[in-house]
Amino acid sequence: MTDPAPLITMAPDLAAAVAEWRRWLADLRRLSPRTTEAYGRDADDFVRFLTGHVGAPPTVADLGRLSPADYRAFLARRRRDGLAAPSLARSLSGIRSLIRFLEKRGETTSAAVATVGAPKAPRRLPRPLGVKDALSVVSDAGALAEEPWVAARDGAVLALLYGAGLRISEALSLTAAEAPPETGGALRVTGKGGKTRLVPVLPAVGRAVAAYVRLVPFRLAPDEPLFRGVKGGPLSPRIVQLALQRLRGALGLPETATPHALRHSFATHLLGSGGDLRTIQELLGHANLSTTQVYTSVDAERLVAAWKDAHPRG
Numbered sequence: 001m002t003d004p005a006p007l008i009t010m011a012p013d014l015a016a017a018v019a020e021w022r023r024w025l026a027d028l029r030r031l032s033p034r035t036t037e038a039y040g041r042d043a044d045d046f047v048r049f050l051t052g053h054v055g056a057p058p059t060v061a062d063l064g065r066l067s068p069a070d071y072r073a074f075l076a077r078r079r080r081d082g083l084a085a086p087s088l089a090r091s092l093s094g095i096r097s098l099i100r101f102l103e104k105r106g107e108t109t110s111a112a113v114a115t116v117g118a119p120k121a122p123r124r125l126p127r128p129l130g131v132k133d134a135l136s137v138v139s140d141a142g143a144l145a146e147e148p149w150v151a152a153r154d155g156a157v158l159a160l161l162y163g164a165g166l167r168i169s170e171a172l173s174l175t176a177a178e179a180p181p182e183t184g185g186a187l188r189v190t191g192k193g194g195k196t197r198l199v200p201v202l203p204a205v206g207r208a209v210a211a212y213v214r215l216v217p218f219r220l221a222p223d224e225p226l227f228r229g230v231k232g233g234p235l236s237p238r239i240v241q242l243a244l245q246r247l248r249g250a251l252g253l254p255e256t257a258t259p260h261a262l263r264h265s266f267a268t269h270l271l272g273s274g275g276d277l278r279t280i281q282e283l284l285g286h287a288n289l290s291t292t293q294v295y296t297s298v299d300a301e302r303l304v305a306a307w308k309d310a311h312p313r314g
Helices: 012-027 033-054 060-064 068-080 085-104 131-139 148-164 168-172 203-215 237-251 259-272 277-284 289-310
Strands: 185-190 196-201
Touching (some): 012 033, 012 085, 033 068, 060 085, 131 237, 131 259, 148 168, 148 203, 148 237, 196 277, 259 277, 277 289
Antiparallel strands (some): 185 196
């Protein structure tokens, strides 16, 4: 049984200020109740720490006297308590919000908190699908759809994600005039930051899109969205995510099998087949090569796993 958390003690002026700050978060900043509650807990944790750190219930003036070392000591304490980097970063964000609120009211000032960097979360490796699973997702994309045109639509979208490495937002932002030729070819894609790139389209992907265009029951004006929802409006990313979620269950795939995992699969399978990083960077639309280099770790991880499975001493 864990010991109960110590009572929160603070000087009356700080208690009143924290209460005002919480109301400001909810009423003026209009943060969600969940975020407001999380920020409030972070402030409570900070006050508990300061009570022991300064040796008395902290006041508003005490906050103004804190140094960067004091904030780092708090983060170190919370890390020892088991908080991971994302939670520590959110905790620091909540404290900064409180300090900025007090500064705007003219009650204190603390430049120290701005000099403390948030802990960086370890970079997670992408989780691509195997070649067989990725092909199954694309070929069976419409298996659970009730209407043939919806089945063709889902298949076309997922084919663009895996066959051309598009982000889901990029695929759904295509207009009818930008639909790739049935025989394949090149597709001009507008990615993050409004940057455009040319992406080669395989004939199989072109055929999937053409099959959808022939079946869709709505008129596709050249400057209007290519992919439509069942009521004719632009297709929502959430609909694609739900379709893949249902398909994931039918195919027995892990929860990491998401639309974005198909883009990861595109890059990883290209790299595993001998593609060079610079080319893959251009195809994905990454601004920096370092972003693309993460796939080398994924491919190395795959090779190690294959070696352990196949080697007699693995």
